Amino acid sequence: MKKKMFAVAGWSTFLVLIGLTVFLFREGLPALYKFPQPELVFAVHPANPVVRLSAEAVRALAEGKADWAAFGGPARPARLVHLANLERYLPAYASAAEIQRILADLAADTAILLALPAPLLPEAVKPISVTWQGWRELFGSLYWSPTYEPLPRVGVWPLLVGSVWVTFIGLMLVVPLGLAMAIYVAEFLPRTLYYPIKVLWEVLAGLPSVVVGFWGLVVVVPAVKSVLHLSAGETAFTAGLLLGWITLPLMASLVEEALQAVPRLLVESSYGLGATRWQTILRLKLPYILPSIATAALLSAGRILGETMVVLMVSGNAPLLATTPFQPVRTLPATLAAELGEAPIGSYHYHVLFFLGALLFLLTLALNLAAYAIQSRYLRAQTLG
Amino acid sequence: MGKWMSFFLFLLFGCTDRAVLRIKGSDTVLPLSQIFAEHFMQRRGEVLVSVTGGGSGVGLAALLNGDTEIAMASRPLKVSERLRFAARGITVIEDTVAWDVLAICVHPANPISRLTWEDLERIYTGQVRNWRELGGPDLPIHPYSRESSSGTFEFFRERVLRGKDFAAHVRFLPATGTIVQAIAQNVSAIGYIGIAYTNPNLKVLAIATAPGKPYRLPARSRQELADYPIARPLYYYYDQRNREKVKEFLAFVHSEEGRALTAKMGYVP
Amino acid sequence: MHLRAWRLIFAFVLSGATVYKLETRAVSVWYGSYQALKGVSLALERNQVLALIGPSGCGKSTFLRLFNRMNDFIEGFRLEGEVLIDGENIYAPQVDPVHLRRRVGMVFQKPTPFPFSIYENVAYGLRLQNRLPESQIRERVEHALRQAALWEEVRDNLKKSALMLSGGQQQRLCIARALAVRPSLLLMDEPTSALDPISTAKIEELIHELRQHYTIVIVTHNMQQAARVSDMTAFFYMGQLVEYGRTKDFFTNPQHPETIRYITGRFG
């Protein structure tokens, strides 16, 4: 009976997990092949010889960074009319007929580039095809601006790099400090303080991240700014600092448990050979628990990588391709958290966000698998003796 | 069985034989509508006003389906929505209930006290990166913005930046409070926030709509909006056929008392 | 002059009159309120093998671990009486237990190889002290492995993990590791209890070899082993040293009724 209950619980969890994964990838993969604006038709003046534009070309034209001549058209900057800026050209209460008339007038301009739903398109224009290569847009672009009209920018590199910076800084903090804390607690802390400290760790680990994030914003951000003489405190470094700090209890308790688990006979052997306490820690215990340290570091990295709220509040969220950790960054999970609510279900933005989710999932999975691999190899080596 | 059912229905609705006015839509307008509803019901006990959020699009869709009398929106009707209403034969009336005026703020220690609209655009699109270029100190400019999920973000991009994209170094923060915090801490910062959020730790800039035009501080009245158009209208939309039903409520909104409430909430009536 | 002084000392030591390799004087040990040893006095000469026997929990390990002050780590440990090595009270305040342990090797009940290479295991103790050149370390590692009769088996695999060795090899590795720091005293706590008969025989053979250079104290539950390897045998019972004497006499002519009951296997 009991066994059955456990089996049901285990299997249902497993199935839900599988379901979630399938969902994640099913919603994410369309980002690779879907066109971002399927309901829009791109069109130009019939006198314009252009028949085909890349997404990059459309954006260049829209922003005035290139004119038609660059793509074989008239030597004039493009005038772009799309759904988001259409209002500019329309009076307050335009009827459908008026809208059609105004659009027809606009379409008489030879430099026009229209991006409108088919029913709105004036008759006298020439539809062109706009190519969108999902793979190249996602991995070949360095810009992230997924709601930009008429075509989004969905380069994931700024977000990936942002996540990597934050995780890296977090690890630089959490690994040495976690080790130091673990060693202190396992080796030097008076026994009477042991349980109070452990409880304190749990409390720290359970602190709501919004609280940490706000504290970071009010205290750490200005501190980082003034101590490091930066011009602004919202940086990858700040986020890494806070996340490292949040993850410290996890790292420290994993390492501390590993330290406590070093077999007593091995420790005594070391002392028996004339090792001092520190020699035993540094030459026997730390090498002995190295796999556990690596595992703990990987798990901490996974935790830092996935953290949302704190990052959202202190990292600045600028989708820059940061070359130093002292620049603002936007991470994968922060992007998901900030944008998923606004993306209409089934829209390209929605698919791209799920694609990011899938990326994040794969990264975390890789970290966990690595941790697991180290742990199991180490266990095998242990039992061989 | 039928008896019980009708008794149950009586319990639910019967005891209040009140006219129901449903208001649905934008979460930005929601608190304002709630205040209106509260005060309106205090005075007109027989009308029940129910206010629900969900977003501008949700409210307008409900209006299209006849599920609400008033749709709240923090943006004008989209063309596509306009066409959809037209297809159903519904004439929607737009009523601007308030203006969400944006203040452009910097740190009090920043000597800059005014900018042109052009400057603002160049700052946020990344063409200007140092305050020196605008006659200020030799400091990098750190522009702050709300996250892209906010209506304020879209308004700012479409109306202030005229559709251009934000530069990659613009820092996006999740709430207005965090922007206030960021600007108060950073001499090189600039940001836009609703006027209700301004405080003495921030310096509000005067803006000129074009070179040569007068520099103006954020509008406090509808008349001043002409010279300070960085303001987002907040709308009520309703079906023309429901005009009678919503008339009293809208009259209240635009009454002396309603306007006072609007101003108290930090919007321009 | 020099020579004469040495000769004098030599004669003095050989005469064995006062300076024993090991000596305990009325040693009592407490773990908190529990008394684990009750007034144990015993002396052992140089290059002798002492076997400690007795039922489980009688205090053998406690007694053995007095000589390298391994009990110091146990909370609530308290000692009365004196423990002397080469005539020096090792619990005197000026004695540094870390230095003491470099003179005393210890081998445990189970093999305790470190998860390093064979070479690094043996070199572990050498690297703890003042820096030796690597060539010297290599020499001493080889010497220790030869002493522990393991050299021929591992000479080509020094870089391999010590965890790959068999249990018996691991135990001999632990002996080599202890010998590498050149102790004069070797403590062994049931060194063969986890080993098969062949490995056990090898270790016993090793003890025979080692007694030429070392004084050895060994705890064992195996009466035959005690009889085979030791010169002296001490029988502990409930924290007391009940009988102590030459191994030959001990097993052929035990004095105390508890000893008789224990060695004839009619115990508890």
Ligand SMILES: Nc1ncnc2c1ncn2[C@@H]1O[C@H](COP(=O)(O)OP(=O)(O)OP(=O)(O)O)[C@@H](O)[C@H]1O
């Ligand atoms: N760390 C400790 N704390 C408290 N009591 C202890 C501790 N170690 C040993 N004892 C107690 O001291 C007594 C002697 O223990 P000891 O380990 O010396 O016995 P032993 O003769 O070696 O037994 P065995 O043959 O089982 O190894 C036992 O009763 C044991 O319970």
Ligand SMILES: [Mg+2]
């Ligand atoms: Mg024992």
